[in-house]
Amino acid sequence: MIREFRLPDLGEGLTESEILSWRVAEGQLVTLNQVIAEVETAKAVVELPSPFEGVVARLHEAEGTVVEVGKPIISFDVIDTDVPVPAAPEPQRRQPTLVGYGAEPDRAGRPARRARRGLAAPAEPTPPAPAPARTPSPAAAPAPAAAPAPAAVITDAPVRERPRSTPPVRKLARDLGIDLALLTGTGPQGRILRADVEAARLADRGRSGESVTAETAVPPVVADAPHLGQGREERIPIAGIRKHTAAAMVSSAFTAPHATVFLTVDVTASMQLLEKLRSRKEYDGVRLTPLVLAAKAVCLALRRHPELNARWDEPAREIVRYRYVNLGIAAATPRGLMVPNIKDAQDLGLRELALAISDLARTAREGRTPPAALSGGTVSISNVGVFGVDAGTPILNPGEAAILALGAVRSQPWEYEGGIALRQVTTLSLSFDHRLVDGAEGAAFLRDIGDVLAEPAMVLAMD
Template structure:
């Protein structure tokens, strides 16, 4: 029988995801929970396991396609039983969603709201079945999906086709449909140049007259330099991590009143300690660096200044003070800026922190960070020093009270024991939410950090 698998709600409150790649092809035999695809949400690339054991009968979407939650993405031919059919449009009929994998959400009952028209597009032919075998209705959608679109804008229907059959909604993504509405372009008259006839942004712009070349026309082969010289601009879709980061930063900047303080510190003794640790037997197999020292110093300073490790609960009108540190580390990845966090960083020693930082950054750069690692942070560090930058005014991660920016470590003339000496110096930039943290509290926290990094032995007076 044929079982249809629809894009699940991955538990992040998101309405769409992009198919990054398929790990299977039509005709492949798969096992239950075998990874069949990589799916990019607004936060991370997630491995999607198969909910069935059987043969892949049909891939509904191509890599690079943005798919709405609840839309069919793959069909399986599994042995025995009857074909899966969508529930009739009846208020009392429950929506089937089985099996219910972890994080995919539970089935819900229909609300009786209007259903959304099916999407149109050619797809590979299913393997042959006996003539008496029932078939799946692939145009119906479960109640959960109908609910999710019950408040969306209504859109005009496309004109009927030449054969007289009623036309279906043209295949396109939500951003493209919005662009078409804004420009007054009728999607019903367009031929999509994307996979399976998907109408793209370029198709809409070409119809509106905003492009110099017809959609889909390829330029002659040329060098990168000559190609750039013929293009006055490049348009990059805002999606995935970049879209999520932009929304989060705007929310943070216009919700939390930011204050940034700076402290330039002589870190010569910390750098000498770091050199000794790297040459010691205990840390011979550990990737330890200045970020590790700053992370440990931050955890110690937070214990003395707990207001920096809190969040503002607007709904409850409460300040929530955390007794643990989920330390976020900003990581530049090919997919954009990500801030995964080390859970319970306050409980880790220097070696444990070094290992956790290595695993965190390696996983982020490989694009394998899980959504759980990107949520629940309580305070963050961004190391702008690796780019040769001295200082900055970092924007808070939403829900966090503070973020620390580390500048580059530079040798420069500095006052040391009443004389001018060449010392290793670093600037710390601390941004904090002034609703939660007063100037005095932020200053004391930054001063404690500076004390530890300028004279690591002073930790003995703080713990």
């Protein structure tokens, strides 16, 4: 029975995803929940598990294609568990591959991995043979009379895997007339890079006797990174996470009226607390940073200022206040800015909060953040201090009422106990939605966060 798998909705509000790579090929036997593809949404890179067990009948979309949610991307010839699977033929009884009806089993009896469409290696011409009678698959359902199944094609030609490369590299190869199937990639896992294509172009010119001069040579580049020597301008497609972030920031900036307040705080006591905690056995291997303390301070301050843990519901004409904190942490990744959130952060102790932040950052950098972690946030923190920045005016994450920017901690002369001393100082910046939060409320919330960071013992006086 042929079953289609349509691209699912991988996150709130997402309408499309790009197929980065297929992990299976047509004719390959796939088990339930086996990873079949890697796709990039506007928020993260996601591995798609197979919803069926059976043979891959068709890959509907090629790598590098942007597909709308709900469109079919792969079809399976689903295995009927009530029908016994025929035994694989003996290795010495080599049978021709029936394209469209599965691949020939290997010596272990497993279906061999078959090349993708249109990538069979050239074969020596052979005289035409009479077309054999088509034998339907044992598990396949009868095809409707109006749409008969295509005839099976017999081929003994060796097949080749589709070369691994990125869409820009494949376009460059097409423009230069380079056959990627003839190249050996020098990138990770044999991936063909831009430099490999350009080197092949230069080699072709040398073989054809065409002179290679400074004007005609393609400048060498490293991997797939942009190169300043390629003209005076560079055009980069707006897609993926960058596209989503841009749309979200524009929507937030022009929907919610932003207001920002600043507070500079002596955090020497907090830095001393971190040093003491690092020496304790229960914090071995735990990364303790000013961000961890700021996250805890935000959760504590929200108890006293719930109006900052809310959202404006325009269709319902209501203000929704949350009784939980899904704390977003802005993360700079190779794919762009992401704001995954820690669910129910208000229930975590300092150690658990530190571990959650470390795991969140590592997962985001590796591109493995699940879509669920990128939705449902209630308030966010942006740690601009790691870039050496003192302050800023952060833009709200859409649907949230507040975002705190934590600046760099610096040693500065500061008034202390009636004199001037060198102290550890940072600047806090709080942007908030002025529809939900008045200036006085925003200032009081920021003041409470500052009090906790200036004197951690202040948590004992907060109720």
